[in-house]
Amino acid sequence: MPTLLRRVDSQSSDDTVVDTTPRTFERQLGETETSYFLPSRNNGVNDMYLHLGFHASRSTMLQLRVALVWAILRLRHPLLASKVEMTDYTDIKFVYNPPDCASDALKDAAHAIEYRTQTKEELVDVYLNGPRTLDDERLSYLIISSAEANQGPQANFDxxxxxxxxxxxxxxxHQCANDFFTLLSSQASLEMMLNDEWEKRVGSIKAKESLSSFGLPDSLETRLPRGADGKFQHAVNRIDFQNSQNKLIGGQSFPRQFGQERKTVVPTISYHADQTQTILKKCKTNGVSISAALFSICNHAWAQTSKEWTQPTMMYSALNLRPTLTASASLNDTYWFLAIGYFNVVLPSFFPSQPEDTERTFWHRARIAKNQSTRAAKNPMLASRSLEMARERGSRARMWAREDDEKALGIWQAPPPKSKPATGTATPTAPQTCLIGLSLLGNLDGIYKHANFPSIKLHTLTTGSRQRPGGMLLFGYTFCGKLWISLGYDENGFDENVPKFWENVQKTVETFLM
Structure with a gap:
């Protein structure tokens, strides 16, 4: 739980008690948060972005209105306005200083907004490949851009x-973006809304010592349900986790190339509404969602790209853990917290040569992917496996961070080589290489309540994150009634197989889903 720090009351000359010290809220990062924080320190690896293109009136997008909306959201979701302080690899914390008044909240929000005249492509490229936008003092940022020279009342914005x-x-x-547009379209006074929000979030607790109604959301690990405790149960959970990991087999990977500076590109394709309805209907007829079909699409596209099929293909994806979490008094109504786990889908790499057999196999693989995804989400050991995975990811992140820091200081020493087992005693292990990661966002029109902001017309959505060299992630979602598929990857980190794969992804959709 967060704690209230550094409250100091001093007496003025007229004996009136005056609180002169800002209240500071803080808590330690959890294991999953740490596993994302430590790699981000130098170059912003995994820093997320969400791009939305839309049409709106220029009066709607006045800078004051945007700043007021951003200030309201930062009050509702204090992690957006927090910073991170790191003492050592095991002492990393969020720190939040609530604004002293509504005008300070507005001022702080205005410092976290930037206005540009760049195109969508320029915005995304600069964010992904330029200097890092975020840092430990600025964990969130809002950029509004309009590249149109026309000064008419209506314009396209990014x-x-x-x-x-x-x-x-x-x-x-996505939920934050939906709330942003909903507030921006409000006919009520945004100034009054900000004042009310500050009073509710900060003003009402000025004289209180308790954080029962205010604070930072708890970490994922503290909110995952826990069963029986004790050394025996911990051992059982660890063995179950290791057994589940040992079952993963994957021997397919894109050939890498090294020596060039990372350059992330995000080729994107969308299918118009009629095509999307055909695709979704075809998936439903075959008993799967588009998310399950995307695993099979990547599986088939890879089989068309590489003819080396002796090992299975393994892909990974994020698992939404929010439905699993226990209630939290400190959560309030914020949705800004990290609550993801991971699961893998393993499929055979080969496909039959006959067209009718190929299509039958394609849909069979999609149903296999659906079953594996369902088993991962509904496994009774999901909470304990997620906890074990979080501990493992946090431990690895600390080890790699320490190694990176020591290399930067020129003091790193390679560990001594492990002794080799005697001939004939080593147990061969199956390869566990992932081909690609899939971010399956589902139907985003279920999140974006377009009817709540009728004067703003959303038309384009792209999302992703800054990558490490050799990074790759495929996104699939429906938005504005259209299916979108994008591939974010380091074009300098791979050979020509990736463009071939992307071309085969599109061909596979056209062949089996349309």
Missing amino acids: LLLCATHFLGDGMAL
């Missing part, structure tokens, strides 16, 4: 909502 990944996940980004 919004880039930026946040570090250890603040939250993709669902938080």
